[in-house]
Amino acid sequence: MSERFTGSFTQQEPIPDEGIEAALRVMQSGRLHRYNLVGDEPGEVALLEQEFAAFTGARYCLAVASGGYAIATALRALGVGPGDKVLTNAFTLAPVPGAIAALGAVPVFIGVTPSLTIDLEDLAAQAGQGDVLLLSHMRGHICDMDRLMAVCDAAGVKVVEDCAHTMGASWNGVPSGRHGVLAAYSTQTYKHMNSGEGGLLITDDEELAARAVMLSGSYMLYERHLAAPGPAVFERVKYETPNISGRMDHLRAALLRPQLRALPGQVARWNERYRAVEQGLRDTPGLALIERPEAEIYVGSSFQFLLPGWSATAVQNVIRRCAARGVELKWFGAAEPKGFTSRYDSWRYAPSAPMPATDRVLAGLLDMRVPLTFSLEDCALIARIIRAEVGAVYQSVA
Numbered sequence: 488m489s490e491r492f493t494g495s496f497t498q499q500e501p502i503p504d505e506g507i508e509a510a511l512r513v514m515q516s517g518r519l520h521r522y523n524l525v526g527d528e529p530g531e532v533a534l535l536e537q538e539f540a541a542f543t544g545a546r547y548c549l550a551v552a553s554g555g556y557a558i559a560t561a562l563r564a565l566g567v568g569p570g571d572k573v574l575t576n577a578f579t580l581a582p583v584p585g586a587i588a589a590l591g592a593v594p595v596f597i598g599v600t601p602s603l604t605i606d607l608e609d610l611a612a613q614a615g616q617g618d619v620l621l622l623s624h625m626r627g628h629i630c631d632m633d634r635l636m637a638v639c640d641a642a643g644v645k646v647v648e649d650c651a652h653t654m655g656a657s658w659n660g661v662p663s664g665r666h667g668v669l670a671a672y673s674t675q676t677y678k679h680m681n682s683g684e685g686g687l688l689i690t691d692d693e694e695l696a697a698r699a700v701m702l703s704g705s706y707m708l709y710e711r712h713l714a715a716p717g718p719a720v721f722e723r724v725k726y727e728t729p730n731i732s733g734r735m736d737h738l739r740a741a742l743l744r745p746q747l748r749a750l751p752g753q754v755a756r757w758n759e760r761y762r763a764v765e766q767g768l769r770d771t772p773g774l775a776l777i778e779r780p781e782a783e784i785y786v787g788s789s790f791q792f793l794l795p796g797w798s799a800t801a802v803q804n805v806i807r808r809c810a811a812r813g814v815e816l817k818w819f820g821a822a823e824p825k826g827f828t829s830r831y832d833s834w835r836y837a838p839s840a841p842m843p844a845t846d847r848v849l850a851g852l853l854d855m856r857v858p859l860t861f862s863l864e865d866c867a868l869i870a871r872i873i874r875a876e877v878g879a880v881y882q883s884v885a
């Protein structure tokens with residue numbers, strides 16, 4: 488009898504008791520809206536912003552309704568508007584080009600390398616096409632950020648970081664999100680903190696911070712923010728910044744604050760699981776692991792590997808055989824978008840030229856979630872199953 492995995496790839500851990508108790512207090516108070524406060528009560532949202540600013544080392548932080556909203560707000564604060572071109576990764580998830588398209592702007596896709604990071608040569612070649620790079624640290628892979636910033640600085644390109652998969656990660660000791668002028672994080676269920684939906688935006692720039700606060704729907708209540716610039720900065724922007732409501736509420740912030748305190752420990756647990764999968768797959772014939780650079784502290788909340796040069800049929804065989812044994816793999820080479828997974832050429836609202844080097848990477852790219860509900864034994868079992876099924880298909884086609 489071959490082994491079978493019976494766990495769920497979409498099952499998260501429960502909200503910590505402390506978060507549940509804080510959420511109950513918010514509900515008992517009836518004051519869920521972030522500006523519904525009594526006396527000098529700071530409120531859960533403003534406290535979360537203060538704590539997340541401290542966690543990343545940023546001067547300012549704004550909590551919003553989703554990661555995609557945080558990205559669109561960052562772009563709006565920078566003045567991106569209809570018809571503007573925004574450089575971005577060809578390998579990312581749909582909310583990224585979607586945030587660009589939401590402003591009537593046009594994504595310009597930059598290729599991906601076999602290390603699953605943005606192709607810096609392609610970026611240098613295309614940097615003249617836009618003033619802003621929306622850099623997605625897709626699946627938690629961080630490119631050489633020192634080189635990327637040198638390329639962007641030389642071309643006068645401002646960087647907005649999409650840190651949906653790098654909350655808690657860093658490059659050369661600098662927290663992910665602290666290289667660009669703004670960074671967005673998601674607290675949607677499958678990310679590193681779970682409030683169902685939610686997003687966070689950080690920056691050191693006072694004017695961008697003030698605009699973001701106004702954009703998020705602060706009315707004229709910006710003085711309630713504890714991780715925002717002073718009123719003088721708001722005076723400069725308050726008549727010119729539209730209110731596009733997308734605030735976070737106290738209930739979600741209450742769920743998130745204890746999770747933020749627990750995050751470093753959770754990162755360590757994710758990485759133990761990641762390494763258990765990696766160790767189990769090392770030296771599998773036909774399979775290439777993604778080697779992680781030393782400068783990168785990653786968060787192993789998902790795992791990727793390549794079947795380089797494999798035919799679509801052979802890759803699909805591996806996926807089917809793994810699925811039959813309970814292991815869910817997602818494939819970025821599929822012609823049709825499926826579930827959470829789609830590719831640059833399926834975002835037809837955003838025109839793209841063929842990208843053969845990127846297509847070669849995506850054609851062999853498999854991905855799986857590693858939720859913290861998996862034990863280390865689960866991870867070892869999953870790796871044994873993938874190893875056996877990759878081996879079986881590889882032998883039959885080699």
Ligand SMILES: *Cc1c(COP(=O)(O)O)cnc(C)c1O
Binds near residue numbers: 582674
């Ligand atoms: C999840 C995600 C986002 C933001 O998503 P929301 O669901 O809007 O919070 C942005 N970029 C990437 C790569 C993501 O995976």
